[in-house]
Amino acid sequence: MPAHLYVRRPSPTTVCFTVSNAPSRQTWSAKLAFAVEILLRAVIFALVLLTDAAKLRHLDLGILRGRIDWTTGVGRMAARLADRYHWSIVAGASAVLIYAVWRRRYTEESLLVIRGLGVQTSTSSSMYWSSATTRFIPTTQIQDIVIHEAFKGFEVRFYLAIIVEGEPEVVVVFPNLLPRRRILEEVWRGARHCLFQPQPKPSPSSG
Structure with a gap:
């Protein structure tokens, strides 16, 4: 641009x-698109952290003990996703997604x-x-x-x-x-x- x-x-x-x-954010449509982008970034970041925590849930980590309910819908989804892939794939995908979430799209x-x-x-x-x-x-x-x-x-x-x-x-x-x-x-x-x-x-x- x-x-x-x-x-x-x-x-x-x-x-x-x-x-x-x-991009210009003078119009209401542009402001709405920016708000949706911020919300989407926050959701992706939260899901990445939850999936990483699910991958570590079997370890005896005090920081995770009793803090997350894996029986909820979102918890079960994160647990299934974490158990489906090897830890190296989960770690690599998490790093790429976190980089994309925090990367500024403009200068x-x-x-x-x-x-x-x-x-x-x-x-x-x-x-x-x-x-x-x-x-x-x-x-x-x-x-x-x-x-x-x-x-x-x-x-x-x-x-x-x-x-x-x-x-x-x-x-x-x-x-x-x-x-x-x-x-x-x-x-x-x-x-x-x-x-x-x-x-x-x-x-x-x-x-």
């Missing part, structure tokens, strides 16, 4: 540019610009339980923010880069999504305006 740009301005000296390829990358302090780049993790990868660059180390072009396969792609003093390589903003040039130009103008805008001169006092 194409990347979209979202701009937030918490204060006159702060602006956050977020690029995401997540979000952001550039936070704070005048007088610096910028912070952020890239979301591919898993819900893992935090985003961030880096803060002080204003004193930023030489410039530019738009470069490079070849990706047989295609020319543009990317936003921060030139950092003392570093041989530039810091690429939005490195995974590499949004369209129109988005990069909007971010470039907004970031430079916020970061390098000169402070207004004080008006002379009347004497």
Whole structure:
């Protein structure tokens, strides 16, 4: 899905540019589909844990003793499923399903610009339980923010880069999504305006 740009301005000296390829959830149908997806993930995760517990139910584990009733419909189903396959198959299938449940289907990358302090780049993790990868660059180390072009396969792609003093390589903003040039130009103008805008001169006092 194409990347979209979202701009937030918490204060006159702060602006956050977020690029995401997540599907839009503005309509009721999209919100309902998202809710169904979350519910389905929760059900699959619960069933995986129950099946794993059924595979271990014959072991003398205090954490499972008396906590699950295997005579219920769901309990019997999990027990039959666990007893039908070898433990290696159950463990492998559980790992794949848990990975699928916790895997994020989209990527979000952001550039936070704070005048007088610096910028912070952020890239979301591919898993819900893992935090985003961030880096803060002080204003004193930023030489410039530019738009470069490079070849990706047989295609020319543009990317936003921060030139950092003392570093041989530039810091690429939005490195995974590499949004369209129109988005990069909007971010470039907004970031430079916020970061390098000169402070207004004080008006002379009347004497």
